[in-house]
Amino acid sequence: MLGVGIIGLALLASKAAAKILYAGVAESGGEFGTWSPTSDPTTGIPGTFGKEYAFISKPGVDVYVDENKINLFRVAFLLERMCPPSTGLGATFDETYFGHFADAVNYITVTKGAYCLLDPHNYMRYNNPSQQPYSGSVIGNTSDPTAATTAQFGAFWGQLAARFKNNKKVIFGIMNEPHTMSTNLIFENNQAAIDSIRKTGAKQLILAPGNAWSGARHWTEDWEGNSPSSSSVMHKLKDPLNNTAIDVHQYFEEGGSNICTISAPVVYAPLTAWLKQHGLKAMVTEWGAANGTQCAQYVTDMLGYVANNSEYIGWAAWAAGPLWGSYSPCCSNGQSWGSLEPGSKAADGGPSLYDTVWLGVIQPLLPKKLQRTGISSVKGVAS
Template identity: 60%
Template structure:
């Protein structure tokens, strides 16, 4: 009995496997916000002036020096599929070429993996005041809304263009919220069906409702936990996309970290285990203070110790953040996870104080560097010199 108990203890405490680790690249969704919520603001915008997907020098540092193998690259639906022609398979080809150039740099030139991130909150036609502006995709009571079928058409077209790149991961949508969970599931399913019909076997990651927050997964009268597992994928290569911030309201807008990940992720982790599903946490972050240092460390270790989690991207890096901070600042500007960024006073940025000090030491020494991205992962290896 003692031997069995000891064996069980060793098994339960064994580290799980993280195959993919990196940062969210925020910048491709920039340039549209309008104080008076004017529709069409910044569309399509000037590439390199109003918005930009990545900075190649920053990617170089994160891959070559920090040995990260995953980048989540944000874009806007309204730029890729212009409002004039509607959501679907008609693309702005100039814009798509800029986006593909960024994805190819990450995946082909640098050999890392890329998550395609339509940063639209399950809305389309007016990103001027995100995350609330625009019509909810699939809302049949809104005559201005794009349909679920159009969402599928869009993903079928995009997936077909990247089907031959095994290092591309399809993130279906950033943070759906304030809508029926059944509609989130329907839209997700339409996208999955279209992706597979396009001949793309790539890994898919799909969100839940309520900003796809892990802490909220099983909460409320219409929780993601009730139905989100009902999706189907003929290739069984779909994981769950989860976001989780550590501040008081889970928004990432306060500098104090007070929401314990082990407590707040317990329900979604149990749900993943119950339904034999894997997950990525593609947004999380923290500020430069002792409480956040400890909680971010615990956050990464929680994912390490629960094999439901196979990858993560911290929020955020990106070419346009400069001295502005994308996470946890209480309106102060301390830079981002973009290499070379500085605080507004010219001092160290969150790249120096949080990424290098706290998160970088927790990046696994071995990650997947070759082969198709999948829910089962691939061969783990040291960074290829």
């Protein structure tokens, strides 16, 4: 199992000292351009690079690596663009879309020497991204004849992993924010992905999500649409290389507001206890805060919490990206404060989230020592 006995025992020796290995930012844009008020599944598919979608701004990546000294980028992409619905989810890729994605990944990992977390931004759904995060058929849902199968999901991951298996600085994120589905099905899809990735010979770090948007605060909870709890099953995942960690997200505000109320030390405690119980590690790959001083302490508390608890190996803040403009990716209550993209501005020309949240709060708390070399690993650089 993924807990003590298969993965857990291999991790116990590394639990003595807390250490953040990976820290950085999410790059959102590869999933853009598909929204349709009429739920038209063809909207923005395949899309035009640089217009409907784009993965990164290379100058922005330069700033984050050269000036801010981060070592992690989480790069979002869309399954319906990578695997066109005309051929279905699986091993057949749209080579134009993949080529642009690979260019972004290689710029981050080869040119800049940072790590890149591959992020299929699909909420464990496929075939209609027009009203994400709710549209599309749940992957593996055998009662839906239009749904992609768990086997197809595994085939997709086998193909993607095969293409990046020799890039030591890639991290495989199985899926962004599964929600409102059977947690057992998420487990099955996760296991299929792990199996397919390892069959290619890829040895890099894998991140496995849970239910309820993979939320830290809901990890141990059980309710309709989030049943059974993620904590009751995810420790049973099997990875022959013991190099899988848990992928969690957590914001500080409720319902898209700009008021922070959710304290990391409080809501992370049950998850941390579960990780400790099973000898597991986790990465917080999506979190964010509003533009203003009210949320600053919440950010400080969260980054301090994960830095001081050895169960956590990394984090990525939401979000930068070349297409946000003055729009804010989170926590704005409809206000346009810009994004975490360097050089972005609020709609009124004022400072953006990059200026106020990243430079003002996050940057001073960035760990001074991050993993800079070697294969992505739950334990850090292999000896």
